[in-house]
Amino acid sequence: MADDTIRPVDDRTLAAWRTLQTVPGQPQWLDVPILVERLDDASDRRKIVLRAMTEEQRSLGLCAVYTNEWYPGCMATNPFSHYFPVLWHVLEARRLRGITGPLRLQVLKAVWAVFPSGLRRVVLLKFIVAPEYTVTGSLVEQLYNCPLQVFFQRFFGLPRDYRERTSQPSDVRGRAIHAGYRRALSAYLETGDAERATDAYRSGVWNEWTRSIQVLLSLKETRDGGVPKDVRTSFAAAGTIVEQITSLAATGEPAAELYFERLFYSVTRGLSGRADRVEVPRQPTAPIRVAEVKTRAGFGERDPFTGSSFPGGLQALAYRELLQSIGFAAVDAVVELVENERILPLPLDQHPIVQRLRLDLTRRDERVVDLVAQARNVFYCVASGLFTGYDRYRLDQATQNWRLPAVVGQFDLLSESPPCTPCPARTRQVCRQSRDREGRALDGLFRYAPPALFSYWVWFHRQLKAEEHAERERLFHLVHTPPLALENEGITLCDLRLAHQDDRFVTLERPGRRLDTRIREEDTVLVTPQWPDGVLARIPRPGELFSVEGRVVELGEYHIVIELRDRVPLAPAGHDPLYRVDQLTGFDMRAWQLEGLADFYVSSLAAAPARGRALHWRELPTLTQTILGLRPPAPPRTDGAPPSWLAGGLNASQRRALAAALALQPGELLLVQGPPGTGKTALIAAIVRGLLAQSLLDPVRPPERRPVLVLTNTHRAANEVVLKIAQSAPEVLPFLVRVGSEREDMEETVAHQTLPALAGLSARQRCDLPPDDEAAIEELLACSRRAQVIRDHAAVFVATLGSADAVELRGITFETVIVDEAGQATEPACLQALRRLPFGYRGRMVLVGDENQLPPVVTTLDPPPYWDDLQRLGIRPSDSLRTSLFERLHRLFPQACIRLTEQYRMNEPICTLVSHVFYEGALRAADERVAERRLAQWLAELGATPLPGLIGQSPPVLYLDTSDDPLARDSGAVFAAEDEGRVNEREAELIAQLLAEFVGGLPEHVHGKVVEQIGVISPYRRQNTLLRQRLTRAHPALGAVRVDTVDRFQGGEREIVVVSLVNSNAEGVIGPLHAEWRRLNVALSRARSLLVLVGDRTTFTAPERTPEEAEARERFRRVFARLDELAAHGQARIVPTRALYRTEASDAR
DSSP: OOOTTSOOHHHHHHHHHHHHHHSTTOOEEEEEEEEEEEOSOTTOSSEEEEEEEOTTOOEEEEEEEEGGGOOTTOSOOOTTOSHHHHHHHHHHHHHHHTOOSOEEEEEEEEEEEEOTTSOEEEEEEEEEEOTTSOEEHHHHHHHHHOHHHHIIIIIIOOOOOTTTOOOOOTTHHHHHHHHHHHHHHHHHHHHOOHHHHHHHHHHHHHHHHHHOHHHHTTOOOOTTSOOOHHHHHHHHTHHHHHHHHHHHSOSSSOSEEEEESOOEEETTTTEEEOOSEEEEESSTTSOEEEEEEESOOSSOEEOTTTOOEEOOHHHHHHHHHHHHHHTOSOEEEEEEEEETTEEEEEEGGGSHHHHHHTOOTTSOOHHHHHHHHHHHHHHHHHHTTTTTTTOHHHHHHHTTOTTOTTTOOOGGGSOSSOOOTTOHHHHTTOSTTOOOTTSOOOOOTTTSSOHHHHHHHHHHHHHHHHHHHHHHTHHHHHHHSOHHHHHHHTSEEEEEEEEEEETTEEEEEOTTSOOOOSOOTTOEEEEEEOSOOTTTSSOOOTTBSSOEEEEEEEEOSSEEEEEESSOOOOOOTTSOOEEEEEEOOOTTSOOHHHHHHHHHHHHHHHTSSOOSSOOOGGGSOHHHHHHTTSSOOOOOOOOSOOOHHHHTTOOHHHHHHHHHHHTOOTTOEEEEEOOTTSOHHHHHHHHHHHHHHHHHTOTTOOTTEEEEEEEESSHHHHHHHHHHHHHHOGGGGGGEEEOSOOOTTOOHHHHHTBHHHHTTOOHHHHTSOOSSHHHHHHHHHHHHHHHHHHHHHOOEEEEEGGGTTOGGGTTOEEEEEEETTTTTSOHHHHGGGGGGSOGGGOSEEEEEEOTTSOOOOOSOOSOOOOOGGGGGGTOOTTOOTTSOHHHHHHHHOGGGEEEOOEESSSOHHHHHHHHHHHSTTOOEESSHHHHTOOHHHHHHHTTOOOOSSTTTTOOSEEEEEOTTOTTOOOOOOOSSSSSOOOOOHHHHHHHHHHHHHHHHTSOGGGHHHHHHTEEEEOSOHHHHHHHHHHHHHHOGGGGGSEEEOHHHHTTOOEEEEEEEOOOOOTTOOOHHHHHSTHHHHHHHTSEEEEEEEEEOHHHHTSOOSSGGGHHHHHHHHHHHHHHHHHHHTTSEEEEEOTTTTOOHHHHHO
16 A cells, blocks of 8 residues: 555455454455455356455455355345346456456455355355546445446436526525625634624625526526525524624634545545545544534425435445544544534434434444445445447446346345426436427437447547546556556656645655656646544545545745645654645536537437437437438538628638638538648638628527637637637627636636626635625626626627536527637547537537647546447547547548638748648648748847857758767656657757847846746756756746647747757657657748757668558658758758756766
């Protein structure tokens, strides 16, 4: 494990197995992990025989699992126990999918059984299946309430249909009171001052109401013009809430440390959570207390004796079990319900779920274990797809009973009735109990779908689930893997010391030992203390309550600065104050791509003219047929010339694309390929302007249907669209809304177009708390009125694909949806655009992208199994989630694509290089001004002249050839990941000296403007860290140079771009990052005036080592051949580096 103070896992497992054998026939509580492989066939539905082994694959012999937890000599079985059916389904699904590796079980209870035949064997009674798959406590509660809802939402990914659903205030009142309560409690425990606690409460309530766009769009005055009850109640609750706090909290020295929404995770239960509040006592013998706060009663468990209902019981039980499994012996739990103006606390032992099941929380009650384990195990089985697989008839059968009786053993461990009202399966008419207005349900969701649509869904769903599975295993990996191994992977930093802590910012350092890591700025991390905790009596592991989540804001050579969600613990006297930092991915993020895929599937079927029978693909909407690759889109209509007021400033290819976009008819699709610098954003701004003008002349357009929505793959791209519209079509801004709240990286122009800012609640204004409650309520209502008017009159919305179901967009559809950066988005992500078209996809869709630039970023790289039916969809055996919708459709229907061919970024030599290697020579400079742009011209604009030196006297392309430089060999693969973590110290030194020579020769007053226009690119994060360090050392001004990976530089441009290839070795290894040849295109096409390439041509032009490298090697050969041609014509310079910038230090190295 991650901690030397804990006995190694294998030793504990072997000791537990030996203990079992000393007490035959007597079940024992073990709580140890094992790996198992099935030995018998699947025909026996009463017994499973397994080969068991330790984590290190040391044999434990054979073991078995029987139905109802039976074993020879047992006094009573457990009727309808879930353990056997869940394990049977999981093992059978793994067999059908060809998964050959062992399955991990956390064995909770087992027995050394003696059979009448004399056979002796371990029988497993209770266990957690695949504990590496992390399930959050809220999801466990969802399974308890309705297993079928988990199937529809967590496996299938079914979302709500927000075309028809407008926003509602829902539980904002409860959240506001909860936020105020949390702030008031924290302030009171810190100061003991009730007045400060009251101010903190008001601040929390105000912040919650004003940060919610949902509130702005739904808050309405009462019929008589009065203040809505929800708003007044939340503010008026201050007195009673603070009174409650002062009566419960002790004054003086607090008896417990207070943690809010801290992450905690159990590696043995496969559970994680963020309880609203955890109180950790200062006395190790006292119990810790976990509080789960519910903001509305909603669907709660009903007390059989009193009839009262209360929510949150199972979630609190799960958190209690989770914390006990971590090592906290005594855990108290309470559920606190926000009710009107008060917080109503209910101890867990008085909760209706405990009363109904007659659970005994004073001892280890196996019914508690069964309750939590059943909810967690069944969730894993259903949500991972191991319950049904992708057999359409098993999928159909699964929807027959909301309890999923095939895997849910004990119905009394489920809710008495499902919460149907808020369930999207009911509102989308796919649940058997739902009916539409004509009495027809969408029956046969899986059975009646056309084979092409079903195959399409299966292909992408399997890959998205593989991505999700990898993310859910991240926490287990952090806890289960030794820290040194994690550091070698580049995702952990150990032995860090606290240098400084200022409020939420902490600086950790490791003097004398460089921070070589794949962690970078903006990453989410966990900071965990590395000294024995007084309660656990051992060193905490990541996620064990004492870890603090944060965001990396600065990464230096020997230090890291992190913005934390809470203060990091300080080491007590006598302990070395060491910390570790772990990279944390979004293991509990919303699966919005899965939702886009499911919505496409259901919406396509719902729009078909028939139900209750098998459908043909021709009965699906026209746009669905095109997306499936079965119906070619209409050829672009480019004959109609756009008006001069709209097409002014556009080149010929842009005008053709504009004309085609404006001529689209409902149900049609247009592809626009935009190579680097070709003005894709300017084209989008022109299309938006033209569509808005058309809509103003349309007298029959319904008010809920708006002209145009622009969706992008990143926030940066969305911001650029708004900026371009502001620049080229400012008359559109009064009708434009940038979806979402203000972000730190937003320009002022963009931030002003967000709905809160337009309504008068910008980030700065929200910080100013009105002087009293009445003023706050009046300002809130006034802003709400303005927001609703603005949204009702807005015609253009700009958002990211991930926010296509944002509150601002609910209840409205769009005549045209434009997707920018479509080549970088996975195909399921692009399907989000279809969710905003009218019913039946009777709208227009424009995809703007370039499949020759970076593909979508995904975790799993291997494509899933291929079957023949996919061929007619245009899906190839080599395709995967990295193949975008744009690439597949362009491959299938090249006649439906318009390519932009005139670029405004690169001068002629750089453009020639990029065009020859990646665009068959079709790309050219838009005009002479672009073609003839040179470094000297740019410097002259700044009032400086280039001085002697490599950069100052270089033609537009400079290549530093390290092929014969013995010092320029790379470090080799450091990390076991796609980003191998290679570094090349000689390349870093060359680049630092090259830029220091250039900047140092310029007047100091232009340094700031010059370094703003220098970009340094390398595919490896670790090399970029080294480059930043070397640049800062070489010249103070170079610390401001942007150094980044190719992936993060896409869409950016600079006057000077330096590319460090890094790989240089005798074996000719280029690695998986360079094997993706599109990364090279992006790197070479970022420069306007000067491109500097640093690297070893012999490594990159060597014979390919794998078939996947073949195309990349060929592209690199073309690059270096074209460089030789450019050098022969004086447009490039090739400089061997063997004797360049040599120093005594480098020679010594």
